[in-house]
Amino acid sequence: MVYLGGLVALVSFGLLARGGLNPSISLSELAKAGTYLFWFVSNVQVLLICLLAPLFMAGAIAQEQAGKTYEILLTTPLTNLQIVLGSLLGRLFFVLVLLSSGLPLFAVLLIFGGVPVSSVFVAFAVAALVALLVGCVAVTLAVLQTGGRKAVFIFVVAIAGYLVAAYVVDTQLLRVAPTTTWLTPLHPLLVLEASLNSANYRPPAPEALASRSALVRFYLGQPFAAFATLSGLLSFAMISWSTLFARGIVQSAGSGAVWRRWIGLDASGKERRHPPRNVRGNPIAWREAHTRGNRTGGIIARWGFLVLTTAATVIALAMYHVGQIRPATFRTTITTMLLLEMAVIVMVGVYMSAGSVSGEREDGTLDLILTTPVTPQQYIWGKLRGLVRFLTLLLAAPIMTMAIVAAYTIVGVILQWPRAMISDPIIGGNLRHMLILPESPLLLALILVPFVALCVMVGMTWSLKSKGVLGAVVPVIAIIGTLSMVLGMCGFQMAGNVPFLGPIVNAFSPATSLIMLINPWVYAKGFAEEMGPGRLTLVLAALVAAAGYSFVVYTMLRGMVKGFDHTVRRLSGTG
Numbered sequence: 232m233v234y235l236g237g238l239v240a241l242v243s244f245g246l247l248a249r250g251g252l253n254p255s256i257s258l259s260e261l262a263k264a265g266t267y268l269f270w271f272v273s274n275v276q277v278l279l280i281c282l283l284a285p286l287f288m289a290g291a292i293a294q295e296q297a298g299k300t301y302e303i304l305l306t307t308p309l310t311n312l313q314i315v316l317g318s319l320l321g322r323l324f325f326v327l328v329l330l331s332s333g334l335p336l337f338a339v340l341l342i343f344g345g346v347p348v349s350s351v352f353v354a355f356a357v358a359a360l361v362a363l364l365v366g367c368v369a370v371t372l373a374v375l376q377t378g379g380r381k382a383v384f385i386f387v388v389a390i391a392g393y394l395v396a397a398y399v400v401d402t403q404l405l406r407v408a409p410t411t412t413w414l415t416p417l418h419p420l421l422v423l424e425a426s427l428n429s430a431n432y433r434p435p436a437p438e439a440l441a442s443r444s445a446l447v448r449f450y451l452g453q454p455f456a457a458f459a460t461l462s463g464l465l466s467f468a469m470i471s472w473s474t475l476f477a478r479g480i481v482q483s484a485g486s487g488a489v490w491r492r493w494i495g496l497d498a499s500g501k502e503r504r505h506p507p508r509n510v511r512g513n514p515i516a517w518r519e520a521h522t523r524g525n526r527t528g529g530i531i532a533r534w535g536f537l538v539l540t541t542a543a544t545v546i547a548l549a550m551y552h553v554g555q556i557r558p559a560t561f562r563t564t565i566t567t568m569l570l571l572e573m574a575v576i577v578m579v580g581v582y583m584s585a586g587s588v589s590g591e592r593e594d595g596t597l598d599l600i601l602t603t604p605v606t607p608q609q610y611i612w613g614k615l616r617g618l619v620r621f622l623t624l625l626l627a628a629p630i631m632t633m634a635i636v637a638a639y640t641i642v643g644v645i646l647q648w649p650r651a652m653i654s655d656p657i658i659g660g661n662l663r664h665m666l667i668l669p670e671s672p673l674l675l676a677l678i679l680v681p682f683v684a685l686c687v688m689v690g691m692t693w694s695l696k697s698k699g700v701l702g703a704v705v706p707v708i709a710i711i712g713t714l715s716m717v718l719g720m721c722g723f724q725m726a727g728n729v730p731f732l733g734p735i736v737n738a739f740s741p742a743t744s745l746i747m748l749i750n751p752w753v754y755a756k757g758f759a760e761e762m763g764p765g766r767l768t769l770v771l772a773a774l775v776a777a778a779g780y781s782f783v784v785y786t787m788l789r790g791m792v793k794g795f796d797h798t799v800r801r802l803s804g805t806g
Contacts, residue, residue: 519617
């Protein structure tokens with residue numbers, strides 16, 4: 232119901248924005264509005280399947296691991312194939328029901344015209360193939376006995392990163408003509424674009440592929456068929472592998488493999504002992520900041536994230552400096568990188584905070600903590616401080632990205648590098664200005680750190696109210712996503728049309744405020760005419776957003792402390 236209601240609301244707002252509900256609209260304009268809405272809703276549906284399907288799969292995996300039901304299934308007369316296919320179909324059922332619930336809505340869009348019936352089946356087929364691939368990955372993780380919440384969350388982050396990165400590479404680097412590229416059959420959104428927007432993005436002409444082999448002609452000339460074939464082959468390979476090795480992996484799970492030592496287990500499967508460590512300050516804050524991600528994989532992931540984003544920024548800046556990248560392409564690349572980095576930080580913060588209390592409730596740690604002299608205020612405040620401190624290394628990535636570009640701009644202006652100054656078309660001509668504002672990294676830090684603290688606080692609030700981690704993750708993502716979308720849509724429009732107040736409202740959405748900070752000359756009303764007051768407005772907007780986020784975090788923290796005992800007792804069945 233919620234999924235279908237969201238799609239209905241999306242279509243309704245889209246019709247209002249495109250004038251589709253205007254009684255005087257012509258049939259041709261109505262057909263254009265219907266075509267645009269169909270393309271937009273199809274992309275949103277695929278994105279939702281990519282991000283929500285792993286969470287539903289994770290629920291089934293977590294239940295299997297908690298109750299050891301997978302091992303019990305292996306003692307029944309069921310064959311390996313029956314177990315694997317049964318698990319896959321059981322997990323796919325709910326996702327396929329979500330897809331089928333949106334079919335009548337797509338049928339209604341056909342009434343407006345401009346959308347062939349075949350496009351509806353293509354859109355649903357792409358979404359179903361994505362769901363099938365995600366389901367096969369989940370079954371494989373369950374067979375490997377590594378399909379916990381953390382593995383699934385990393386999988387979600389990897390999917391989001393791949394979708395954004397591959398789309399940017401295709402549109403900014405590979406797409407030199409309105410034809411598909413080598414990345415198209417590997418990306419569901421690009422497959423949709425090639426299938427639904429063939430006038431502007433279509434496969435190469437048959438004569439252009441005549442000299443290629445039959446396999447290359449099929450791959451480049453039929454993106455949807457190639458995507459379906461690759462998805463089917465990967466799914467079949469994972470199902471076959473799981474079927475062949477399901478019992479062998481479970482039987483050798485306690486054999487003391489090398490990978491068990493890397494994740495903190497010795498050959499017998501027991502946790503390794505560590506020497507005692509000195510705890511300073513709030514013990515809860517110290518525990519969250521120093522014990523999370525302190526294994527080899529976590530350390531490599533955090534430092535690797537910072538190193539890779541910094542290296543990507545330096546490479547893109549070097550290519551821009553020597554003239555291999557146009558200014559518009561460079562700014563798009565930097566903006567996409569920053570948005571991707573910000574999304575990863577928010578998702579990591581949401582996942583960690585959503586499991587900060589409910590995870591301890593599941594494993595019994597919370598009951599032990601409640602027997603100590605730690606007060607609810609120390610517990611909750613320590614959780615918040617520790618989680619934000621743990622995310623500091625990740626938060627440094629977007630700030631470092633912005634700082635590198637700002638440093639290049641400052642040095643370039645001093646040394647009079649031609650690429651440190653660029654031109655943007657405005658009303659009345661072109662405006663020549665700096666590549667980026669020197670103070671933009673500080674303004675980004677002022678906005679981003681309190682916003683991440685707010686995400687952590689929302690996650691902790693739902694974690695306290697939920698019995699399981701996954702029950703807290705989904706509503707937190709929905710709340711943060713809806714809040715960011717509403718504030719971003721309203722604030723971005725105000726920033727371009729209302730001077731002074733518009734940038735302040737826009738600062739409450741980190742994504743759109745990031746776009747404004749990168750190019751305020753175009754996206755902030757009145758900035759190009761009066762740069763001095765405009766820069767002061769950006770500083771004031773960052774300060775107001777930071778103060779607003781901090782006030783909300785403080786209010787939620789006080790409320791969480793006040794109702795902590797009652798909520799814990801109610802969920803434990805003693806209140």
